[in-house]
Structure formats: structure tokens, C-alpha cells
Amino acid sequence: MTEPRKPSVLFVCVHNAGRSQMAAAFLAHLGGDRVEVRSAGSAPAGTVNPAVVEAMAEKGIDLSARTPKLLTAEAVQASDVVITMGCGDACPVFPGKRYLDWQLDDPAGRGVDAVRPIRDEIERHVRDLLTELTA
Template sequence: MTRPTVLFVCVHNAGRSQMAAGFLQHLAGDRIDVLSAGSAPKDEINPVAVQAMAEAGIDITHNTPKVLTDEAVEASDVVITMGCGDACRFYPGKRYEDWQLDDPAGQDIEAVRPIRDEIRTRIEALVSDLLETPQA
């Protein structure tokens, strides 16, 4: 059985997708491969997202925003977009989910905590689904 690969995509790859990738790596360990990218990546991760994740015991300080590539999508079993609209390409044959989450950009920690917590809840459900469903 091969490990499933999940790709998280948001425009800047600096907040939501980085938090989701951090949670998935933390909760699934080496049972799921994790990628994240953005259609227009920033130079660094949102420091408030880093702070919010640190409060949850997860260090994402060494992650860097990456540009979305065709190769990353092709290598992924599940592609989860987060508010990138038409800026994220669609590939037939992939499992897609679009998570409607507020953008943490420009928000303070009080506003980012609920976004972080919603992402964690969704990641916990995703881990259960991927690890309980036999992979083809």
C-alpha cells in the first residue's frame, strides 16, 4: 500500500495551507505525504500563523512558501484548495476539496486562532478518512 499524498493550495502559501500542512504532518506522521504550494507565494510564512501553530505545539518556522507546479498536483492523490478561486488549476482525475476558510493575512492572533482550530478539525477528519479508506 502506498502512502497517499495531500497537496494544500492557497494563493500565498503563507497561512492556511502552511497551517494545514503542519497539522497533517503532526497528526499523520509518515503515513501521509504532505505538500503545500501557492499560486502567488509570499516570501515568508505569516508570522501570526507561525505563532498560532506554536500555541498548538507545532513548529512551522522552517517551512517556506512554494510555487504551485503541475508536478506537485500530478503527484498528489488529494488536492485541497483554500480560497484561491480561479488562480488554482484543476486537474481531472484528482480528489478535490475546497475549504472555505478566512485568510489569516493581516489578522491578529485572536482572529487566527479560530481559523487554526477549524483547520485542525478538518485535518483530523481527513486523516481518519485517508487512513481508514484502502488506497488503490
């Protein structure tokens, strides 16, 4: 008897330095081995936003070693659910994939006090998604 295939989620934002990194980290942290998680950006930054790293550390999640990744067609094709966060037309669309667009403020250029509410909203979205995916 084979194990059922894990659902796979790809989080995409422009720089893969804030929103998509937080979402992927929350889903990996909360979902454990029940889900496969990816994140990428249409124009990745050089590093993860330091305020995002600090805000996530407050939740016990370490993003300090993460690096932004370039969005590829292969990453989209390998995912069941693609969640966009402001990447616009740069996100490739493939038939048979489920697409969600989360309207979230961009943490770029903001301090940790402004990132916390964005982080908390992302966590709520991720918890709802995880409940749906593992029901």
C-alpha cells in the same frame, strides 16, 4: 510483499503563508509517515505569516523555518487529494484527482487572536481528512 502506497495531499492557498501552511503542518504532525504532505500557493508570499507561526507554536508545531512555495502542475499531478483554500482559478485541475475546497477565513493581516479560530477549524478539517484517508 510491498507496502501500500501512502495517500498524498496537497494544500493550496494564494500566498502559502497561512491556511495551507497550517493544514500541511497539522496533517504531517498528526499523520506522521502514513501520509505524504505538500503545500503551495498560486502567488506565494516571501515568508509565512508571523501570527500563523505564533498560533501553531501554541499547538507545539514549529513553522518558523517554513517558506512559501509556488504551486506547480507537478505538485498537483503527484497528489491524490488537492485541497484548495481560496486560490480560485489559479489551481490547475487534472483528471483523476480528488479536489476539495475548504472555505476558511484568510489569516492575512490578522493578529494571533484572530488566527486561532481559523487554526482550530483547519485542525478539525485535517483530523476528519486523516480519519478518512487512513480508514
